[in-house]
Every structure is written in C-alpha cells, then in structure tokens.
Amino acid sequence: MSAKKYGMSIDVDRCNGCGACMVACAVENNIPPAHAGINERKGITWIRVYKVDNGEDYPGKRSAFVPVLCQHCGEHTPCASVCPQQAVDVDPQTGIVGQMPERCLGCRYCMAACPYHARYFNWFDPVWPAGMEKTLNPDVAPRMRGVVEKCNFCHGRLHAAKQRAAAAGTEEIQPGDYVPACVEACPTGAIRFGDLNDAASETAKAAKDANSFRLLEKLGTDPKIYYRSKKDWVRQIASAPKVGQPHENNVGRTPRSARDPLVALLAPARSSAPSSAPLPTRKETLHG
C-alpha cells in the first residue's frame, strides 16, 4: 500500500453550525452523554464547532462556525513527543495521529502540549441510560475514566475499509470507501476528507486553494486539517491574535473579545483549560 496522508478540508463558509458532525462522532466512537455537571471544559467532544465572530456588535456582527478537531500534525507532533507511555503514535502509512487508551496513564502531558486543545480527558466512567448501551458501535471499545482520547479519523472505519479492500484482493483503499463519521454526517458538505498525497483528490485541491488556511500554521506542526473561507476576518482567526488586541492585519477594527471561544482556544498564553477570566497576579494570590 502506498503511503497516504489523510486530511480534511473544511469550508467554513458552508458550515451552518448544526452540530451533526459532533453528534455523529459521538455515536461512532461511543462517547457517552454528558455526565451531570459536565461543562465545556470537562466534556468530551472529539470534534467541536466553535462560533466565532468579527468582534463587532449588533448589527455589524458577523458570525461563522469553525469545527476544530485533532489537527493530525505531521511535523514535531507535540502530543506524541511528550507522551511518556508511547500511547500516541503517528502512523507513517496514513499520517493519522493515533491514541491508544490502553497505554495511557492519564498524565495529560499531551493535553498541555496540544496547541489546538483537541484532546479530552475522561473525568468520569462512561455511562449510558439504561438500554441505550445496546446502540453502541461494535467496532469501537468504550474508554474508561482516567485516560485521554481524541479524534483518530474513525479508526474503526479505516480497518473496515482495509478489510473490504483485502476482500476485493487489493491493498489500496478506494477514495470514498473510507470516510470518517463527521464527513459522512455533514448535511452541508462543508467537510471533505481524502488523501492529501493524491493531487487529484478534492481535499488536496481544496488545500491549495488561495483562501485555504490552517490553524496556528506558524508553529510548524504541519496540520492536515485545512480550512477555507473567503472572509478575511475568519482567516485571521487562524493566526491567533492576542486577546484584547487588534490583529496586526486588522488595524482599526474592534479588538477581539476575550470571550470569543476560538480566540481563547488559540491564544498563545492559554493554559490547558480554556478560560476567559484573567489569571490572578502573585499579589492577589498571596492576599487570597
């Protein structure tokens, strides 16, 4: 099998923020309904759609929806390099960054290292309402409390596609035969998936589009998730303007709000948990 480089192109201008990708991902990967008390920080969303805006107030405000998942970094994969248990690996045959919960010790170094905050920790045992466990996907094992998990481009589907290819007497997976659940579910066709090494694939073509961009590209992690938007202000979000300051290419506009979730997500000074509240100064801490 020739080496693939699976990736996605997400057309932000087509995403209506319906959340079908999030729900389809949870169904496919046996992610349980939220435990009582789970909030945006402790919930598990392998793909999460963020609502972003241009920083202006009504009626000048314009919004867009940006799905963020594991970016499947190709170079210097931060999570893989910090894992003490080798529970994270980058498959050279597919380019997929995988996570092995059986090996995970739950140290969460990878969560701290991931600049996209696309990793989630299991704070609770997985519990489904009585009877609903019958609807679990047989191809994916539920994970226990205390391990980290993340998007793996629906590994179960990759295995199924490999088996189908083998049954057909070939090693090559045909384009379209392997599609992650979020891509399949997207009603607007905003998310596309394919082999970035295949120049003929729609994903590879979309990645080369003039309006294409990647999140935090300056970090040099070579993400395989490409976004596309014709709107300047959407593209600028990807380069993580500092909270409360106008972007260098956005002089004269209203400073972006610290409450903007994606700005908070991508802001360089963030800790591993998203929060818009200012950190206490040493003096405040001392005086409690």
Next chain:
Amino acid sequence: MTTTRRGLLQFLGGSAVGALFTPAPWRLITDTALWSENWPGIPRPARGEIRAKFTNCSLCTAGCAVRARSVGDQPVALAGVAGGLCPFGLTAHHLPYHPARLKQGPVKEAAAAVADAIAQCGPSEHVAVLDLRPGRTASWTYRRAMASVHNGLYLAPPEPTVAVNLRNAKTVLSLGAPLLDGWGTPADVFAARDGFRLIQAEPIESRTAALADQWIVWDRPPGLSADATSLSALAQAIAGEMTVSEAATITGLPADQIQSLVKELKDNGPALVVDSEMSPAVVALNVRLGSWGRTIGPRQEAPVPESWKKAAPRTDLAAVPDRSIRVLLIDESTPGEYLPWESIEKKLAANAVVGAFAPWTQGYGRHAQYVLPTAVYPEALDDIPPAIDSVAAAFRIAAPLVAPPAGMVSPVEFIAGAAGLPASDALRERADAIHKAGRGTLVTYADGKSIPVKDVKPEDFWKSLNAGARWVDGALGAAVAAAGVASGLGGADPLVRSRPPGRLSAPAQQADEGVGSGPGGPPHYPLTIVTESRAAFLSSPLLSQIYQESNLRLAPNRIALHPTDAASSGIADGAHAFLETRDGKREVQVTVDSSVRPGVVLVVGQTDTASSGAKVVRI
C-alpha cells in the same frame, strides 16, 4: 555459607532494583491498564451480524432517507442516504431508550372515558382530534373518523398550500425562514444552494443569516416573520405602484436597500420569496414577481382511495366556539407544530375529556387526564407528508427499525375504534391506491434503482416502501434518482402546469399586534420572544454534545439575550434567571450573545412560552 540479615536485605534490594530492568513491571502496568479498560463497569457493545436497513426519518417533514447500520436487529448507527442527517436524525435510534420515555398508561380507563363522553356529547358539543402533523395517512384516518361521529372536528395547524423549487431560483429573498438550518429537505436545499443568491431579512443573525450572501437587518417587526403590510408595500414597489420612499416608510427598510432589493428580484430572476409559514402575503408577492409556475406552485398530494374522500375538513382552532369541545384526543406521537395550550383550554367544555398520545409527558401530557404511551420513531410505522420544497407528490414510509415495547398504543387504532371506523391498514390501502393510479416512479435506495410504478407488482411496491423506497409522482422520479436528491426537485412540470390562485391578497392586519400590547404593556414586558424553529420533542441524551458540552445550540432550558438587555436585567452570561410572560414563568439559563437583536429574547420552540412580551428577572 551463613545467611545473615544483611545478606538477605541486600538480596531483596538487589532483586527489587533488578526487577526494574526486566519486562515484569511494565507488563504489570500494561495488564492493569488493559484490565481497567475492560472491567465490568464499562459497557460492552453487542456483537453480531452487521446489516444495513433503509427507512425514512419521520422526525420532521423533510423525511430524509436513512441507512441504518444494525447489529442483528438493533440499529447502532443512522446515516443519510442522499446527503447528511441533522443531529436529531442521527441519534434517533436512541429515542426508544430515553429516560423520560413513557412506558405505560391507563389505556382501558381512557377508552371507557372517551366512549362515555362521546355517548353523552350534547348537540352543541364537539368531539375533536388535534393532529400536530397533518398531511399523513393517519391524518386521513382522523378526518374520516371525525366525519363519522356527531359534531366531529379535525383540528390541525395550517398546512402549506404551496411548494417551492429552489433549483429553479436565481435569487431567493428569505423573510426570516431558516432556509439553511433545517428548512425543507436540507440535502436538497444545500444541493441547490450554489445556484441562487440568498438574501436573508430578519432581525437576528440566525445561522441562515450568517451564511447568506446578504443579511438585511430588518428591524421591524421584531418577530421572525414579516408582516403583511410590509410585504404588500414591497410587492407594490416591485410593481411600480408605490414609490421606494413610501415603501421604505412602511417597511422600515432604508430606501436604497429597497431600491436594490426590488432591482435584484426583478432583474436576477427567477426569484423566490419565502417566509417560515409561506403566508398568503408571501405567495401573493411571488405571484407579483412572476414566479408562479417557475419557483413556486401548488403543493401536490399522493393519491388516496376514493372511499376516503368523505372526510372532515381541517378546522381552525380559533373558529371553534369556546367551551364546546367535550372530547379532545391529541396525537403527539410525532413532532409537529404545537398550538399554545391556552388557546386550546378555552375551547374545552367544563367536563371535557382530554387524552394525549405521546411518547413522553412533557408536552400536552401535562394538561391531559389520560396520557397514553405511543411508539416513537424508529419503532413506529408512519408516513411522512411532503416537505415545503417537494415539488412533486411523494409517498414514503418510516418503516420500523426496532419493535416497540409492549403496552404502546396506536393513536390511529384508538381514534378509529372510538369513532366506530372498521379496522383497516390505512397505509397499505393508500399504497395500493397509489399503485392503482399507475403513475410515478419507485426510487429504491438500497440498490439505487428507479422503476416506473406500472412495472412493479402491488406486493413488491408495498415491500419496497417498507424497505425505505419512496414513490415520486410523474416523470420526476427518474430525475430524482439521477440527481441523487431526496425529494422531487428534478423538474418543474407540476409547477408549469399549475395556475396561480385566483385571489391572493395580504390579510388586512397581521402579526404586528401584541408587542407589549397586553394588560401589562411595554413597561412590564419590554422584551419580545423570538422562537427558533425547532419544536420541543423527545431527543437523544447524546445531544448534550451540542447543548451542554459546547453550547453550540440553545438548549431548551436556555435563552439568549443581547449584552445590553442582560446588563439592564443585571444578568451575567451563564446565570440563572426567570423568563416571565403573561402566561407564567420558568427558570432558564442565560446566554449573552451580541448577535441577538437588542430587545429580543431568543428561545427554542416551546409549547407554552410563545408570547409577544416577556421580561427576564434575575434570580
């Protein structure tokens, strides 16, 4: 050699250090991790033969074609066949296991009470059925049942009388319709999206407004729908019967915006104007634009048996005399448009018997004496009325994917039995009537074929419908199959053949009333409630993904406010508050969102809280 204590300790210490250089401890860690992964507390997915089944989703009128992946007979995943599914459709296989699911009810008591009440019904009293989703085969049964009882009434929300063809449109003006957020058949809407320019006019930045080519901030009226007076003014401006400045005064839009809007609708045709309900005023505007027969036409219905034609017509609830309904049976088994309980309650006689057929108790069940449990999609066998963008008549069945639990009540059988209608399989009868008509095409998704109905045997036709196939009228079926879209949008024949309605004019007065006009007036109810289109219904617990874990969509217990309104009420983002209307109050959590128009409270569709005035009170 003597063994000393020192030697023993040295041996033990050396062994402990040496063990670290063996695979043993690492193996122990791995095994512990593996054991903990599979410990008995973690549910194990079922194993078995994987099968694919096909059906149609009945959660809304889009009726998306669904491919279910099943282990044995148990569906474990749902996917769209001709495009994606919405989050509700994707998780519909969880509904039978919802913790709030109603599992038993007083069936015998309800049957006896209804029979008694019908027998004792006075000459001026009515027996009524409220059907939340008209246009189904079940609706025909209710209408026939109500025609066979004395003073029977068939109550239902108004059905759209027209269908639209987005594929033919080049310019679409949407007056608050959630065109890109679940309107019509989403797969078809998005398939046609690149072909038209979308202008969205509404007071809030909805998901459709965010994706539209142009968002016109129409600040008046503050509800989601446009008022008839403004539409009439717009129509007259298009026809040149009114100056742009006059239209600007009436509509509240800037004159230059009206000028460009009129020019675009006239020059970049075929144009289409839509609103949430496809109100008569909007249809009249389309006729003015010359769109009738091109992008809009009459709604088509699948054939029904001749013997069904003696059926009670739909009666508007407002036309029913107050305190006159002796028996009211409400079919709430499928999601539909809820009517406010207050408007129903005043029509009930003092000794009225109210029965609700519902899968849960959160809807009308709170007000009914008898709540009878029903099967829910994907357990229930039902058909789906055509969507607003279904140009051709269509017939599709939501075939059950799993068997309903014991004790479920069929509202159709109950109501037909109470009215004395002979037991029959109405869906099968209708399928036979469609087959007998001999026209149209059968589109099967399992093998992607499109076969003329005249080439299919009646038994095979029925079997195919139960296996997820759909019947599409006329020659459109082939085009549908070729385009791979979900409804009859492939051609425009039915529209071209049709003629516009003879009299279509805007109602004299509509919509604008009520904003702060109640006894309390604006000082007490300064905010206007704007309801998102989705009605409340049973939904999968997994939708916590979009409500609780991401706050991507407003949860039923949340409202959204503009920062200035939140500040004036002293409420912070995420705080709990009371949403208070003239009808009552309930506790909500507040999302502060600057994309909400000031003066508006954005809520998700609720049965009881729809109101023109509200205030938010800090707890």
